[in-house]
Amino acid sequence: MKKFLDEHFLLHNRTAQILYHDYAKQMPIIDYHCHLPPAQIANDVxxxxxxxxxxxxxxxxxxxxxxxxxxxxxxxxxxxxxxxxxxxxxxxxxxxxxxxxxxxxxxxxxxxxxxxxxxxxxxxxxxxxxxxxxxxxxxSVRNLLRKMNVKIVCTTDDPVDTLQEHQQIKASGFEIKVLPAFRPDKAMNVANVNVFNDYVTKLEAASGIHITSFQTYLDALKQRHDYFAAQNCSVSDHGLEQIYAADYTEQEIATIFQKLRAFKTLDVNEQLKFQSAMLYQFAEWNWEKGWVQQFHLGALRNNNSRMMQQLGADTGWDSIGDFTQAAALAKFLDKLDRNNKLAKTILYNLNPADNELMATMIGNFNDGSSAGKIQYGAAWWFLDQKDGMTKQINALSNMGLLSRSVGMLTDSRSFLSYPRHEYFRRLLCNLFGEEIENGELPNDEKWVGQVIQDICYNNANQYFNWPK
CATH class of the missing domain: 1.10.2020.10 (uronate isomerase, domain 2, chain A)
Incomplete structure (x- = not known):
């Protein structure tokens, strides 16, 4: 009987053990999406x-x-x-x-x-x-990151954030890059007109632009997008139930915006049009700057209204949703691609029923302009576990190129979450090891080891437009 959590944990054969200990284990970590508080890093709490x-x-x-x-x-x-x-x-x-x-x-x-x-x-x-x-x-917080051999961290930041803590971290000379990521979901959330208008007030203060029309609203958001870029941001992120891809005209959106500013509730169709226009605009700006954009799709959030009212969001009352994803996602990506404005994109799904959908969707828009331009992202949230990771790896392997994957991330608020990278790496090495020992893959340790190192670190290091 094996000891629990020994050095060969999750590594069920000799080849898997070699691949992990000689190749994967030593690779640094790039955490290109997380929710760590930058203030705690700035202050080295x-x-x-x-x-x-x-x-x-x-x-x-x-x-x-x-x-x-x-x-x-x-x-x-x-x-x-x-x-x-x-x-x-x-x-x-x-x-x-x-x-x-x-x-x-x-x-x-x-x-x-x-x-x-x-x-x-x-x-x-x-x-x-x-x-x-x-x-x-x-x-201290910084030494916890050093202990796990972390090289780059991307936090999750709202357009109205000052990024003062990021400036403080950079000025301190901290050798681990801690970079902001642009997450503008609040700027397109129009279900509650009071909340939306409160956000517009914050955006005015952050941008210094008086917002009187949809165009000035875009001007203010573009100013923040530019500001983030000046602060070494090169990544955006959205956490959505599903992609918004309704047809709209510029005049429709201008009219909808004025209705919002008059504190008039939008119907469902108006909400979808506005969200679709904003999502496309953000994607255009991402393409112009050479950013990588991420879309986390499929969470059904804040299901328990009583506890939401008592505790607020992100307190553990979310679940997997069963939203229809394919048609709108294809339409959105195609519109960007047709206009030659499709940035590097990572797609994440929360419903495992969508694994093969996502794994095949990326192939529609990988045009050869760069290796793995459109990525099927790592198993996310409720799928971030042994079974979920394995299924995501297998879906990507079967329908795309696992060897071009940008690998794992934490998506965490905890400085103690970095062993999740180790967990992913052990599972990855075990899958390769089993197939090599079964004669399903050649016993080419050097090449397979290189592929594993690429997935663990090298691909992400080359894929993102990191500041020098």
């Missing part, structure tokens, strides 16, 4: 205890704790930090076969050298050990 770095903001853990019958006060409430950790420790034994079990113990091992299993009886010792380490300089 030291967390007071393990709960603060591990449980604050982690809705994966909160969902498990709630399912285990833990009261909300121990998740997002005002209970003491150790009491919250103790409830998490009591929950961990019940997460067997959930990816949280693997991630929890990988993170304890990789960051803190803890090989004990976390449960109620071990909670106090593990908490004290990790908390003591976190209070030392070696465990």
């Amino acid at each position: 030291r967390f007071e205890n393990l709960t603060q770095v591990w449980l604050y903001g982690d809705h994966y853990k909160w969902r498990a704790m709630r399912t285990n019958g833990v009261d909300e006060s121990f998740c997002t409430g005002a209970q003491p930090d150790f009491a919250k950790f103790e409830k998490w420790a009591e929950t961990v034994p019940y997460t067997l076969r959930n990816p949280l079990y693997h991630w929890t113990h990988l993170e304890l091992q990789r960051y803190f050298g803890v090989e004990d299993i976390l449960h109620a009886s071990s909670a106090r010792n593990i908490y004290d050990h990790c908390t003591n380490l976190l209070q030392t300089g070696d465990y």
Whole structure:
């Protein structure tokens, strides 16, 4: 019987072990999409205890704790930090076969050298050990990134953000690049006219442009897009239920905008037209600047209205949605391609039923202008686990070129999430190793090792237009 989480974890044959330990393990990390707070990097924060770095903001853990019958006060409430950790420790034994079990113990091992299993009886010792380490300089936020061999981090930032923290990080000489990513979803969210108009007020303040028309609204957003570019941004991102690709005219959009500014609610068709116009405009600007654009599609967010009202967004009440994706996505990409304005694009799906859809969609617009121009992105959110990663890798392998993939990202708010890259790399090496040992692939260690290193790091390093 193998030891749990030993050096050959997830590596089920000798070839897989060679591929991981000799090729994948050493590669640096590019985290080209995450939700890490740049202020904590700028200030090189030291967390007071393990709960603060591990449980604050982690809705994966909160969902498990709630399912285990833990009261909300121990998740997002005002209970003491150790009491919250103790409830998490009591929950961990019940997460067997959930990816949280693997991630929890990988993170304890990789960051803190803890090989004990976390449960109620071990909670106090593990908490004290990790908390003591976190209070030392070696465990500041920047050193946590260094410990995982991270080279580039892209945060997620709204157009109205000042990016002051990014400027502070750059001025400090921190050797890891921490770059902003432009996420303008609030600028096209018109379901609530009051919220939208509040956003317009913020945009006016950020851009210095008085917004009186749709054109001046675009001018203000373009000013922010340019500002982000000046701050070394070269990546955009959208988190949408589905792509917006309705037909519209310029006059229609101008009229819809005036209706919004008059605080008049839009009907569904007007909302879709406005969102379609904005999405296309952002994509044009991305193409003009040579940015990479990302589309995260398929989340059904904020399903529990009672808890949404009580706690707000991003607190663990989202799920996989069953939206229709193909026709609108194809129409949107085709319009950009037809006008020769299709930027490098990464597509992510949350519904696994869409795996093959996405894997074949990218082939429609990979035109040979650059290797892997249109990417099928790594398994995302609820699919970011052993089964989901394997299915995404297999779909891409079967219908595209896995060898040109830009690989893994964290999409995380936690500085302890970087073992997810290791998890992905081990699964990747195991898939190649099994097929080599089965005689399904040639036993060409040098070439396969190169392909694995490309997926882990080299492809992303070359794909994105990183600042020099």
